[in-house]
Each structure stands twice: as C-alpha cells, then as structure tokens.
Amino acid sequence: MVINEVFSKKTGSSVNIAKERLKLVLITDKIGCSPQIMEQMKEDILMTVSKYVEISKNNFTLTITNACMDTDSHNMPVIVANMPIKQTNTGEQYV
C-alpha cells in the first residue's frame, strides 16, 4: 500500500509525500523541543484521568509519534499516553 503510493503519481506525487512528512516532522520537532509543555500536558492528563482511576504516577509516559494505527490518518502525529492503572473506582486493585 505504501509502495503503491510512492510510485503512483495519481495518489501522491513525491512532492506531496515530502510535504506530508515535513509537516509532521516540523510539528513533532517543535513539540519535542519543549519539555516544559510536555510536562504540563502530562500533569493535566494525570489530573483528569485520576478522577476516574488511580494511576501509577511513576510509570506514566507521554510520547509523540507518527505511527498512527488508523490507516486513514497514518500521516498524523499521535500522542501516546501510557498510564498503568493502580486501582479502579470500583475497587479492583492491580498493584
């Protein structure tokens, strides 16, 4: 599918591919460049999710990648939050 795209001028010239890749890489470079903003976002997400479930703070990671599983939007940057759950609000414990 990807190979088709690279070689087919109809679905995407190499310029269009370059543009898509550039847009993504420039965004992720910029977001990646500001650890403060990432930290702030992490705090906010943690606060929100913690209303519903208890999260293991120490193992909480937040990353930006371009590997989106949804094939329709494979060129979009995605934020992946990894939040190990300690305890649900129904009382089930995992740690």
Added chain:
Amino acid sequence: MGEVIVITSGKGGVGKTTCCANIGTGLAKAGYKVIMVDTDIGLRNLDVVMGLENRIVYNLVDVIDGKCRIKQALIKSRDYDNLYLLPSAQTKDKSAVTPWQMEKLAKQLCEEADYVILDCPAGIEQGFKNAIAGASTALVVTTPEVSAIRDADRIIGILKNPQSEFNNINKIELIVNKVRLKMVKNHDMLSPDDVVDMLGVDLIGVIPDDENIVISTNKGIPLAGNNTMAGKAFTDICERITGKEIPFSDYGKQGFSVGTFFSKLIKGVS
C-alpha cells in the same frame, strides 16, 4: 557602519559557502565594500571557492589572539579592490574563538565595510553560536529537500527566539538553493513556494542547480553577475540585500508568486 550578515543553514553541503562567495562578489561588483569571514574553524573552505588559498598569511584565530592586526589578515580579492576575505584557521581546537570575541571582531569589521558576510559552519554548536553572535541579519540557505528544510526550521527557531544564546538577529531571509526546474514541474521537487510555506520566512532568492557553479568553484572564480542562471540569481539576491525591489518575475518574482517565475522558466526549459 556596515551590515553584518550571517549565512547559515543547519545542514552541511546545501550551499552556504557558495552563497557567501557569490553574494560577497556580487555586492563588490555593485561597488560596495565587502569583508567576508570564514568562521568554519578547522574546515577552511571559502578561500578556495574564492581562489585565494595561496595568499593566506594570517587567519581569524591570529586576529583574535592578537598575533596580527585585522588589516594584515585581510586578503584582497584578485578582481575587486573593495572585496576582502578573512580566512579561517585550520587549527583542531574549535573552541579557540568565543562568541564574545566574534561579536567584537564583527563590530570592528563593520566599521571598515558596507557589508560583512559571515560563512557559518554546519550544525548548531559552538561554531554556529560564534557566527551568529556578531550578526544582525541571517540568510538561511536550504535546498528543497526534507532533511535540509527540517534543519533550516531548527535554525530559524533558534534565530527567532530572542532568548537564544548570543542571538542579536533581527532579520531572517531564506535562500532556496539547488532548485531543479524540471523536477519542480514534474512534482518531484518541492517548489520555492512550498519551502517558504513550510518555513514561514521571507524569500530573498532562488538559485537553480547549475553546473556552472561547479565550474566556477573549480576555477576559484565566483559567478555572481555572469550570464548564467545562477549568476543572475545571485545578482538578484545582492540587489535585494541593498534594498532594491527586484520583482521575482523579471526572471524572478511576480508580487510574491515564485510560481509565475517558474512557469516562465519552465516554458523556456521544455
């Protein structure tokens, strides 16, 4: 007091030194007094592109260390009495120069010249900081390729941030180099317009990928002002630097649409 212009890019091999030699030569041809400084310590380059490699006695580090006076280290070009080169040193110690020293030197040089042009090394390390320290204008060079544009974006981010170390840049303009018209036409190369859209800075010139550049580098004679595609493109850049409104359509820009310029040229090519 002259203007201090740094030519920078992030990525290596995109044409900083070529642009420096040709813009320096073009401005000298137009009658301005120009001093070019090779700030790439350890990787001296501008001297050979200018064809002045046999005349070097003193270098940048000698001047900064006080081993000679500035005037002793400046090499006059073969063709213009108003064009000078301050060559870089081939020392291994890249930290031989500090940004404060470069800033002071640039100030002294711009007392003497209308334009001081600094050829910046690749990267964003010490050499880059040195080169930008004394400059007020930055010309960012890129090619229409993903990797070069990405690095240009990093550089522009640093230059636009007033909190960056040693940053006194108040004007940033873009040169798109090594453009191949046929490939742009076939949608196999980003157009200068595309690059401008991505980077969000004003365009000051578009240089075609031109084999005459290789020939001119072989000879050590810059081609600015010659009757070649690249030679004319450099003349246009020089005129724009001196404040002239050169429409990109006269062989360049119409309003701001490089597209017009290219469609014209492409018609000529095909």
